[in-house]
Amino acid sequence: MIWSKEETLSREEIEAIQLERLKETVARVYERVAPYRKKMDEAGVCPEDIKSLSDLSRLPFVTKQDLRDNYPFGLFAVPREELVRVHASSGTTGKPTVVGYTEGDLKTWTECVSRIACMGGATRKDYAQICFGYGMFTGALGLHYGLENIGATIIPSSTGNSQKQIMYMQDFETSLLVATPSYALRLAEVAGEMGVDPKRDLHIKIALVGSEMLTDAMRDEMHRVWGEDMLITSNYGMSELMGPGVSGECEYMDGMHINEDFFIPEIINPETGEVLPVGERGELVITCIKKEGLPLIRYRTKDITRLNYEKCRCGRTFCRMENLSGRSDDMLKIRGVNVFPSQIEEVVLGFSELGPHYEILLEREGYNDKLTVRVELLTSTDSFSVLEDITRRVREKLKTVLGLDAKVTLVSPNTLERFEGKAKRIRDLRGIK
Numbered sequence: 001m002i003w004s005k006e007e008t009l010s011r012e013e014i015e016a017i018q019l020e021r022l023k024e025t026v027a028r029v030y031e032r033v034a035p036y037r038k039k040m041d042e043a044g045v046c047p048e049d050i051k052s053l054s055d056l057s058r059l060p061f062v063t064k065q066d067l068r069d070n071y072p073f074g075l076f077a078v079p080r081e082e083l084v085r086v087h088a089s090s091g092t093t094g095k096p097t098v099v100g101y102t103e104g105d106l107k108t109w110t111e112c113v114s115r116i117a118c119m120g121g122a123t124r125k126d127y128a129q130i131c132f133g134y135g136m137f138t139g140a141l142g143l144h145y146g147l148e149n150i151g152a153t154i155i156p157s158s159t160g161n162s163q164k165q166i167m168y169m170q171d172f173e174t175s176l177l178v179a180t181p182s183y184a185l186r187l188a189e190v191a192g193e194m195g196v197d198p199k200r201d202l203h204i205k206i207a208l209v210g211s212e213m214l215t216d217a218m219r220d221e222m223h224r225v226w227g228e229d230m231l232i233t234s235n236y237g238m239s240e241l242m243g244p245g246v247s248g249e250c251e252y253m254d255g256m257h258i259n260e261d262f263f264i265p266e267i268i269n270p271e272t273g274e275v276l277p278v279g280e281r282g283e284l285v286i287t288c289i290k291k292e293g294l295p296l297i298r299y300r301t302k303d304i305t306r307l308n309y310e311k312c313r314c315g316r317t318f319c320r321m322e323n324l325s326g327r328s329d330d331m332l333k334i335r336g337v338n339v340f341p342s343q344i345e346e347v348v349l350g351f352s353e354l355g356p357h358y359e360i361l362l363e364r365e366g367y368n369d370k371l372t373v374r375v376e377l378l379t380s381t382d383s384f385s386v387l388e389d390i391t392r393r394v395r396e397k398l399k400t401v402l403g404l405d406a407k408v409t410l411v412s413p414n415t416l417e418r419f420e421g422k423a424k425r426i427r428d429l430r431g432i433k
């Protein structure tokens with residue numbers, strides 16, 4: 001089911017709405033938000049310069065640092081008494097970033113999430129268990145109001161108390177799960193420990209997952225434990241932009257539809273800031289064109305993806321962003337090619353002969369970068385032809401995915417370093433003489 005008629009507008013109609021809302025937003029922030037006015041003055045651009053959508057690229061970027069520098073309310077475009085809610089992101093370093101909503105913003109948010117929930121198959125008949133942490137984090141309340149708006153029954157169980165979560169699922173016949181992919185897998189594990197088989201004893205047929213990258217390998221694993229017929233869609237958002245609801249996958253799971261009447265996406269080269277042609281992979285930049293409280297313009301998300309404007313089989317016309325390939329902070333530059341460790345991981349996990357432990361080694365040979373991927377075999381073998389065959393196939397696959405030739409070294413099981421915290425799989429020796 002398609003929630004709103006806006007989701008099927010023609011490209012011309014979408015662009016007309018975008019241009020009108022962009023002009024209005026730029027004029028408003030220029031008038032009301034001093035840091036924006038300063039940035040625009042420095043860039044030599046004024047609201048009257050925005051005559052077409054391509055003029056968007058003339059505007060300066062906004063980053064998380066700008067939000068921190070203006071903590072807590074410095075970038076807001078309304079007097080603080082007009083806000084009806086504030087949320088904050090957990091700042092792992094320094095001050096958190098604070099976001100605020102007017103009454104109108106909450107309506108927009110609810111609309112965006114209702115659309116995404118419908119795309120993922122939710123209906124008014126669903127019992128939706130929200131296993132995101134309630135609180136300052138936007139995930140839980142975002143999904144909560146969006147799903148409630150379409151008439152679903154909400155079970156606001158939050159995170160933790162996993163055994164109780166399973167009890168609710170069983171007793172209330174929960175049909176829809178909202179969680180991060182990793183918590184969804186953990187819940188299935190806990191169910192197993194309780195003697196509950198998620199496929200046989202529970203009724204969950206839909207999972208709306210977010211706030212973590214959903215790799216294909218992760219989705220396969222979720223299907224294995226929750227059932228092949230579970231519809232698992234990922235959705236995307238971030239507090240700075242609104243919360244969840246920026247984009248979501250439909251049942252065809254071929255990219256996440258961006259709510260383009262509220263957000264304008266651009267893809268830039270993260271190093272130069274230059275806008276890249278459609279279809280190229282780079283950093284996602286989002287401009288909020290229908291927000292009253294905190295209308296961020298050209299916000300650098302640091303997330304790496306690419307856009308697809310082809311019409312989707314579901315009938316929606318909003319463009320789609322590919323599931324994230326990583327963060328620009330993690331990007332490696334090898335022989336001039338941008339490579340994300342997640343791309344290498346995906347290749348490695350795709351071979352049944354290989355375990356999940358690997359190492360990426362970067363060295364310099366003369367003027368050339370040399371990439372070596374060391375991977376552990378799942379089981380030992382002395383057969384030279386078997387080893388040679390795996391090495392060749394991994395190398396070919398890496399070449400297709402990365403566009404780079406890599407040296408592949410297979411190592412015996414249990415030889416690579418293990419990590420208790422965040423794994424350090426990259427050794428970049430190019431700067432060391």
Ligand SMILES: [Zn+2]
Pocket residue numbers: 250251252257312313314315316
């Ligand atoms: Zn679609």
